[in-house]
Amino acid sequence: DARVTQTPRDKVTEMGQEVTMRCQPILGHNTVFWYRQTMMQGLELLAYFRNRAPLDDSGMPKDRFSAEMPDATLATLKIQPSEPRDSAVYFCASGLGQVPSSYNEQFFGPGTRLTVL
Amino acid sequence: AQSVTQLDSQVPVFEEAPVELRCNYSSSVSVYLFWYVQYPNQGLQLLLKYLSGSTLVKGINGFEAEFNKSQTSFHLRKPSVHISDTAEYFCAVSDRGNQGGKLIFGQGTELSVKP
Numbered sequence: 001d002a003r004v005t006q007t008p009r010d011k012v013t014e015m016g017q018e019v020t021m022r023c024q025p026i027l028g029h030n031t032v033f034w035y036r037q038t039m040m041q042g043l044e045l046l047a048y049f050r051n052r053a054p055l056d057d058s059g060m061p062k063d064r065f066s067a068e069m070p071d072a073t074l075a076t077l078k079i080q081p082s083e084p085r086d087s088a089v090y091f092c093a094s095g096l097g098q099v100p101s102s103y104n105e106q107f108f109g110p111g112t113r114l115t116v117l
Numbered sequence: 118a119q120s121v122t123q124l125d126s127q128v129p130v131f132e133e134a135p136v137e138l139r140c141n142y143s144s145s146v147s148v149y150l151f152w153y154v155q156y157p158n159q160g161l162q163l164l165l166k167y168l169s170g171s172t173l174v175k176g177i178n179g180f181e182a183e184f185n186k187s188q189t190s191f192h193l194r195k196p197s198v199h200i201s202d203t204a205e206y207f208c209a210v211s212d213r214g215n216q217g218g219k220l221i222f223g224q225g226t227e228l229s230v231k232p
Contacts, residue, residue: 004160033219042224043207056219091160097218104149104211106220108160 002026004109006092012115018080021112023092024073031097032075033106034060034067038088046090049075050097082116089113119144119210123223131231132200138193138226140208150191151209151220152182161207167191178202203230 005024013019025032033048047057052069060067064086066078079086093106124139142148149168153161165176172184182193191208205227209220 043222045219048219093161104218104220105151105163105166108153108162110160 006109006112010113014117016081019082021077023075025094029094031095033093034077035091036088084116087116119221121223123226125226127227129229133197135196136198138206140191142210147213149211152193153207155205198230200230
């Protein structure tokens with residue numbers, strides 16, 4: 001059955017290292033969202049794309065985070081350099097933007113648990 | 118702009134007891150409303166959604182929610198909970214006029230079902 005996949009599921013890295021997280025949206029979905037979840041802040045929207053173009057990345061720290069969609073089947077979130085405060089679970093979600101019958105429903109991946117030491 | 122307030126951060130309840138998780142929202146436009154559930158170490162999955170029509174919405178796993186426009190609420194209920202319902206529950210709202218737009222999530226309510 002169709003689902004959003006994310007890799008890696010777990011990542012442990014040292015401060016200063018580059019981290020890349022990948023997301024494969026559900027085939028046919030044209031909107032991709034990146035969220036970060038922490039105990040303190042809850043679920044935060046970092047950025048989202050429609051038809052591979054960034055629509056809103058206001059939730060993302062610009063100096064170290066970047067998000068891209070190289071093609072319709074792959075979204076990436078990169079942190080460079082990583083810091084301990086970036087430790088969180090990062091979720092990708094996809095949906096059918098501008099399709100009225102989608103009602104803005106989002107389908108979430110299992111998340112990438114990032115630990116920066 | 119919309120906002121969502123989940124009134125309880127934690128709800129402990131005994132198995133087979135009824136439960137209500139409260140959600141209030143604020144919006145100047147018409148909205149769609151959602152409840153998502155997150156089991157430990159998993160992503161969020163949709164429990165139910167209110168789009169239009171009947172204000173009582175039934176979802177998976179025996180949950181239901183009632184949309185109350187005058188009170189701007191969308192409370193989630195289950196008449197008899199199971200241990201397996203232990204999870205975090207998120208209420209979310211989306212602007213009807215913004216197709217493919219953002220979901221605004223509440224802070225979550227942790228439901229803990231005890232034997």
